Amino acid sequence: MIRVGVNGYGTIGKRVADAVEAQPDMEVAGVAKTQPNFEAHTAVERGYPVYAAIPERAPLFSEAGIETAGVVDELVADADVMVDATPSGIGAENKSLYASYNTPAIFQGGEDASVAETSFNARSNYDDACGADSVRVVSCNTTGLSRVVAPLEEEYGVEKVRATLVRRGGDPSQNTRGPINDILPNPIEIPSHHGPDVQTIFPDLSIDTMGLKVPATLMHVHALNVTLETDVTAAHVRQLLDDQSRIYVIPEGIGLDGAGKLKDFALDAGRPRGDLWENCLWGESVATEGRDLYLFQAIHQESDVVPENVDAIRAVTESADAAESIRRTNETLGVGLSGDPSGFGADQVEAGTADD
Amino acid sequence: MIRVGVNGYGTIGKRVADAVEAQPDMEVAGVAKTQPNFEAHTAVERGYPVYAAIPERAPLFSEAGIETAGVVDELVADADVMVDATPSGIGAENKSLYASYNTPAIFQGGEDASVAETSFNARSNYDDACGADSVRVVSCNTTGLSRVVAPLEEEYGVEKVRATLVRRGGDPSQNTRGPINDILPNPIEIPSHHGPDVQTIFPDLSIDTMGLKVPATLMHVHALNVTLETDVTAAHVRQLLDDQSRIYVIPEGIGLDGAGKLKDFALDAGRPRGDLWENCLWGESVATEGRDLYLFQAIHQESDVVPENVDAIRAVTESADAAESIRRTNETLGVGLSGDPSGFGADQVEAGTADD
Structure with missing residues (x-):
C-alpha cells in the first residue's frame, strides 16, 4: 500500500x-x-x-x-x-x-x-x-497536447505542431479573474510558453503555440494543426485517436457542441465534480489536407x-x-467516455433551466 | 457627386x-x-x-x-x-x-x-x-485577413495560411446571442467557410481556417500563421505591415492588451461610435521561425x-x-491610427470606473 x-x-x-x-x-x-x-x-x-x-x-x-x-x-x-x-x-x-x-x-x-x-x-x-x-x-494544456502528439508521432511522425490555445480566463471558483467581455492574446508574444513545455515531454518536437484568454471558465479549447510526415486520411486519424484511452472522440450528432454541454454530460454521468479526465476531441473537426491535420479539442483544466x-x-x-x-x-x-450514450441526444440537451 | x-x-x-x-x-x-x-x-x-x-x-x-x-x-x-x-x-x-x-x-x-x-x-x-x-x-473577418495577405503575398509570396478565428459571439447590441460562458468550435467542421471566402479575393491562395465563438462582443481576434515563400525577419514583416494604411500595428508598452482597451482608445480619440476601421495587429506578437510567420490581430466587426x-x-x-x-x-x-499617442500610457488605461 x-x-x-x-x-x-x-x-x-x-x-x-x-x-x-x-x-x-x-x-x-x-x-x-x-x-x-x-x-x-x-x-x-x-x-x-x-x-x-x-x-x-x-x-x-x-x-x-x-x-x-x-x-x-x-x-x-x-x-x-x-x-x-x-x-x-x-x-x-x-x-x-x-x-x-x-x-x-x-x-x-x-x-x-x-x-x-x-x-x-x-x-x-x-x-x-x-x-x-x-x-x-x-500542465493541463501540455497534458492535452501530449496525449494527441504521442500517438500521432508514433503512427505517422510529426513534422510540426501549430496550436492555438483558447484558454478559459479562470476556473469556475476563481471569481476575481477575467476577462469579462474581451479576447486577450495571452501572452501577446508568440510563441507562448506552452510549446517549450510540450518539449519537456517531446524534446525533439517542432511546435509553435499561441495563447489567448476569453471570458469562460469551464474548459480550454485547442485549435490544433499538425503537419505529419506522411499523408493520412481523416478517418484513419479519428480511429487512432479514438483508440486512446484518455481521448474521448465526440461522436457527430449527439449535441455536444461546447464545454457547457460536455460538463453537463459528465455531471449527468455522475462523475465526481463533473470531471472530464479525457481530452474531449470533436470527431467532426478532424480534417486532413495532404499531410496537414486539423482538429478541435476541449481540455478540462481542473481534472485532466x-x-x-x-x-x-x-x-x-x-x-x-x-x-x-x-x-x-x-x-x-472510470476514465474512458463511451461514444454515444443511449438516450442522450441533442433534444434533451437543448432544454435549459427555467429562466428565473 | x-x-x-x-x-x-x-x-x-x-x-x-x-x-x-x-x-x-x-x-x-x-x-x-x-x-x-x-x-x-x-x-x-x-x-x-x-x-x-x-x-x-x-x-x-x-x-x-x-x-x-x-x-x-x-x-x-x-x-x-x-x-x-x-x-x-x-x-x-x-x-x-x-x-x-x-x-x-x-x-x-x-x-x-x-x-x-x-x-x-x-x-x-x-x-x-x-x-x-x-x-x-x-465580411469583416475576410477583410481583416485580406489586408494582411495582400502585402505578404506581394513582398514574400505566401505558401500557406492557417488562421484560427476567435470570434465574438455577437455585437454589443445583439442581446439574444451567446455563448455566455463557453468556448464553441464554430463551425465544428474544419476548415471553416472563412478560408474559401478569402479565396474569393485570392483565388490561388492556399488557406485553412478554424473558427470558434466566445463570450465577447467587442472584436474578433485572429491567431494567424502564414508560411511564406522566403525567409523573413519579424522586424521586416512588422515594418511592412506598419506601412499599410489600414493596419494599425499596436506598439509595445502602451497597454493595449485586448479589445476592451482598443475600444477605449478609439472612443478617447473621439472616433464615431468608437469605430476601429483598421486591423489592430499586435507588433509584439509578430514572430518568425524560418518561413513561418505568426501574429495576433483584432478585427472590429462593426466597422472594418x-x-x-x-x-x-x-x-x-x-x-x-x-x-x-x-x-x-x-x-x-481619419483612418490610420498613429503609433504611440502622447499621454496615452498603460497607467492611464488601468484605472477603471468606480465599481458601483
Whole structure:
C-alpha cells in the first residue's frame, strides 16, 4: 500500500486525494492545508488526516473546529510519496522539505520544469519517471497536447505542431479573474510558453503555440494543426485517436457542441465534480489536407492531470509499468467516455433551466 | 457627386451612410428601413431621407412621427449606387430590385459570393470592381485577413495560411446571442467557410481556417500563421505591415492588451461610435521561425468594412483609382491610427470606473 501525502488541497489537490483513495494500491496519508476553509472541512468529512501546511497557523484549525494530525513536516516524514498541489511557485519552495525526508515528490505543471528530474505524461514518457525522486506532471494544456502528439508521432511522425490555445480566463471558483467581455492574446508574444513545455515531454518536437484568454471558465479549447510526415486520411486519424484511452472522440450528432454541454454530460454521468479526465476531441473537426491535420479539442483544466498524478505515483514507486498503471487508474476512476450514450441526444440537451 | 442609397440602416448601414456623407464626392440619397426604430430616428436627426423598405409598413413610420420620402423602389431609382446593408440573405433577394433600375449595387459579406460579379477588398483587388454592376464587400473577418495577405503575398509570396478565428459571439447590441460562458468550435467542421471566402479575393491562395465563438462582443481576434515563400525577419514583416494604411500595428508598452482597451482608445480619440476601421495587429506578437510567420490581430466587426464600402462605391462608378480612393477615404474618415499617442500610457488605461 503506497501512502500518499497531498500538500495543497485546492482545485488539483482535492481531486488527486480522491483519486488516490480510489486506488486499491494506495491510501491518503493526509492532506496539508494553509487555512481551515470549506475545503479543509470537506477533507475532514472524507476522513483524510489534515495537517497544517504553515505550523504557525495550526491554532486557526482548532479554532475552526478542525483537529489537525500535525504539521506538514510530519506528513512528509510519514508518506511514501508527496504530491505537491500548491499554487505555482510554492512547489519549488517546498522541494527541500521533501528532499530532507527523502520522500519522492510529484509537482504540478505550474512549476518550472527544473523543479523535478523529469516532466511527465503517462501516455508519452512514463518510463522516464520510474524510480525518480522528483517528477513534474505537466500542465493541463501540455497534458492535452501530449496525449494527441504521442500517438500521432508514433503512427505517422510529426513534422510540426501549430496550436492555438483558447484558454478559459479562470476556473469556475476563481471569481476575481477575467476577462469579462474581451479576447486577450495571452501572452501577446508568440510563441507562448506552452510549446517549450510540450518539449519537456517531446524534446525533439517542432511546435509553435499561441495563447489567448476569453471570458469562460469551464474548459480550454485547442485549435490544433499538425503537419505529419506522411499523408493520412481523416478517418484513419479519428480511429487512432479514438483508440486512446484518455481521448474521448465526440461522436457527430449527439449535441455536444461546447464545454457547457460536455460538463453537463459528465455531471449527468455522475462523475465526481463533473470531471472530464479525457481530452474531449470533436470527431467532426478532424480534417486532413495532404499531410496537414486539423482538429478541435476541449481540455478540462481542473481534472485532466488527475489520472496523470496517480500514474506518476506508481512510476516513482516503480509499482507498475505504464500500461498496467494506466489500465488500473482508468478502471478505478472510470476514465474512458463511451461514444454515444443511449438516450442522450441533442433534444434533451437543448432544454435549459427555467429562466428565473 | 455620387448619390448613394443605403438599404438597411443597422450596424453596417448606419456607419456606411455616415462615411458616405463625409466624402466630398458623395452624398446620401436616402436610407431604407423596415421599421421605425431608434435607428430610424437617428437617420432623421442626421438629415437622411428615410424610405420604407417594405411599402406596406410605410404607415408605421408616420405613426412613429417619421416622415418617409417614399418607398425603397424610389430610392433605388434615384440613387447612382445602392449599398445593400440588409441582413444576410436579404441582399440576394434585393438583387433583382437593383437590376430592374440599372442601379449598381454593393452587397455585404453575409451574402454568398455568387450575389455579385466580384468580391472586393480595396487593398487587394480594387480594379476587379471597376465598372461592375454588382460588388460584394467581403465580411469583416475576410477583410481583416485580406489586408494582411495582400502585402505578404506581394513582398514574400505566401505558401500557406492557417488562421484560427476567435470570434465574438455577437455585437454589443445583439442581446439574444451567446455563448455566455463557453468556448464553441464554430463551425465544428474544419476548415471553416472563412478560408474559401478569402479565396474569393485570392483565388490561388492556399488557406485553412478554424473558427470558434466566445463570450465577447467587442472584436474578433485572429491567431494567424502564414508560411511564406522566403525567409523573413519579424522586424521586416512588422515594418511592412506598419506601412499599410489600414493596419494599425499596436506598439509595445502602451497597454493595449485586448479589445476592451482598443475600444477605449478609439472612443478617447473621439472616433464615431468608437469605430476601429483598421486591423489592430499586435507588433509584439509578430514572430518568425524560418518561413513561418505568426501574429495576433483584432478585427472590429462593426466597422472594418466601412471604408471598403466607400471605396467600392468609387470603383463601381469608376470615379477614382485604388490608390486615390483609399487615400481620400482614409483622409476624410481619419483612418490610420498613429503609433504611440502622447499621454496615452498603460497607467492611464488601468484605472477603471468606480465599481458601483
